[in-house]
Amino acid sequence: MTKEESQTETLNKMKKEIIYTKDAPEPIGPYNQAIKIDRTLYVSGQIPLIPGKMELVNNDLEKETIQVMKNLEAILLKANMTFDNVIKTTIFLSDMSNFEKINKVYGRYFNPERAPARETVEVSNLPKYVRLEISVIAFQFD
Numbered sequence: 001m002t003k004e005e006s007q008t009e010t011l012n013k014m015k016k017e018i019i020y021t022k023d024a025p026e027p028i029g030p031y032n033q034a035i036k037i038d039r040t041l042y043v044s045g046q047i048p049l050i051p052g053k054m055e056l057v058n059n060d061l062e063k064e065t066i067q068v069m070k071n072l073e074a075i076l077l078k079a080n081m082t083f084d085n086v087i088k089t090t091i092f093l094s095d096m097s098n099f100e101k102i103n104k105v106y107g108r109y110f111n112p113e114r115a116p117a118r119e120t121v122e123v124s125n126l127p128k129y130v131r132l133e134i135s136v137i138a139f140q141f142d
Contacts, residue, residue, distance in 0.1 A: 018032050025051050091134050
């Protein structure tokens, strides 16, 4: 078997699983809450939408961040994972001056010794004009 055939066989064995939970907001576009391939989970960016109601938490940055983290947690749990499984996060902010407040809440969800890799980016706008969006990648460890 050639290297190319071996790689193709490996890819064919991996399955793409759609992860969905009613405990996180419905997607507001053509995407899924998360996709799991093998033992890796790719979670779509979450904004401070209240599941079921699809109403935004706003006017309180701490509560907005908590809602985003609750949405992420619901998706992780549906995939039988927790924040301990998160290996990478991306935080999008509409205003970098909010970083300290958001970071304080975000930090409550991770063990500092096993915190994931991360980048934080300021963007000109976010869906529904929210102030933050967070996406994660998680891995199912043995």
